[in-house]
Amino acid sequence: MKVVVVGGGISGLAAAFFYRRAAGSSARILVLDNHDDFGGHAKRNEFTLDGRLVIGYGGSESIDSPNTHYSEVAKGLLRDLGVEIARFETAFERTLYSSLGLSRGIFFAREAFGRDVLVAGEPPTAGADEVARQLANAKPLSEFVAAFPISAASKAQLLALYDGARDPLAEVTALSSLDVRAEVAPDLLRIARPGTPVEVKILSVPPRVFLDKVAYVVPSRPNAQSEARAAIVATIANADGGLQPGTPATITIHTRP
Numbered sequence: 001m002k003v004v005v006v007g008g009g010i011s012g013l014a015a016a017f018f019y020r021r022a023a024g025s026s027a028r029i030l031v032l033d034n035h036d037d038f039g040g041h042a043k044r045n046e047f048t049l050d051g052r053l054v055i056g057y058g059g060s061e062s063i064d065s066p067n068t069h070y071s072e073v074a075k076g077l078l079r080d081l082g083v084e085i086a087r088f089e090t091a092f093e094r095t096l097y098s099s100l101g102l103s104r105g106i107f108f109a110r111e112a113f114g115r116d117v118l119v120a121g122e123p124p125t126a127g128a129d130e131v132a133r134q135l136a137n138a139k140p141l142s143e144f145v146a147a148f149p150i151s152a153a154s155k156a157q158l159l160a161l162y163d164g165a166r167d168p169l170a171e172v173t174a175l176s177s178l179d180v181r182a183e184v185a186p187d188l189l190r191i192a193r194p195g196t197p198v199e200v201k202i203l204s205v206p207p208r209v210f211l212d213k214v215a216y217v218v219p220s221r222p223n224a225q226s227e228a229r230a231a232i233v234a235t236i237a238n239a240d241g242g243l244q245p246g247t248p249a250t251i252t253i254h255t256r257p
């Protein structure tokens, strides 16, 4: 049996790995990638510095919450590959950068912003290498954004996105169409295909009903039983602006006759 996998990132490599395990070690698998090394976005970088080889990450730095977010299949893959999750606690030096007085920052390139500007002191946001604020040499968000080479109006809009007191999307008006997304139970996946008729009912008085079709289906995180899950997205025409983000609604999937 021969198989060709296009893309040598973690997805393609995992596919080849699972296939080989199912088909046996005599299976012939060709992994194609348009780069000089495998890994895709999780590829490593290698530098020679003063005659010494230094290895760093080129994209993925660490895996995000494998104990709680990973399915049994994904955890099994890590075990099979010999990845010891617990080693992270001793192998990852979380205070190195802060001890050197360094912080995260954003570089604004001249080509897009008119001049090169490096703004250091980025406050921590959710991320795999998140460090405590006191270790991040971070500035307050307003001070950090104030140094960006963008207009005052853009800075205010940006800061508003981080202001938990209000939801900027809830203030969007006059949408001519709206994507409505609904998580789908595993046993409904077989009918929740693009093109399946959907009914979106707004829980107003009187209720309003929009009829449309599933535009696309996106995978969701597996549930606690490691069952595949997906969300369906229907693009609903909304000419009179009756549907607003945050509007309570029920979504009904009509099966084909």
Ligand SMILES: Cc1cc2nc3c(=O)[nH]c(=O)nc-3n(C[C@H](O)[C@H](O)[C@H](O)COP(=O)(O)OP(=O)(O)OC[C@H]3O[C@@H](n4cnc5c(N)ncnc54)[C@H](O)[C@@H]3O)c2cc1C
Residues within 6 Å of the ligand: 006, 007, 008, 009, 010, 011, 012, 032, 033, 034, 035, 039, 040, 041, 042, 058, 059, 060, 061, 062, 063, 064, 128, 129
């Ligand atoms: C800067 C950065 C930091 C990140 N940090 C983290 C992190 O800390 N933790 C984490 O869990 N995730 C992180 N991620 C995300 C993670 O790296 C990706 O989700 C993951 O590597 C995606 O793997 P993949 O195999 O699905 O896709 P990819 O890694 O994108 O692999 C797809 C491969 O297919 C190749 N390809 C595409 N089309 C073709 C074609 N037609 N012919 C041949 N080859 C093709 C591409 O060149 C690529 O090599 C980070 C990503 C980036 C960019």
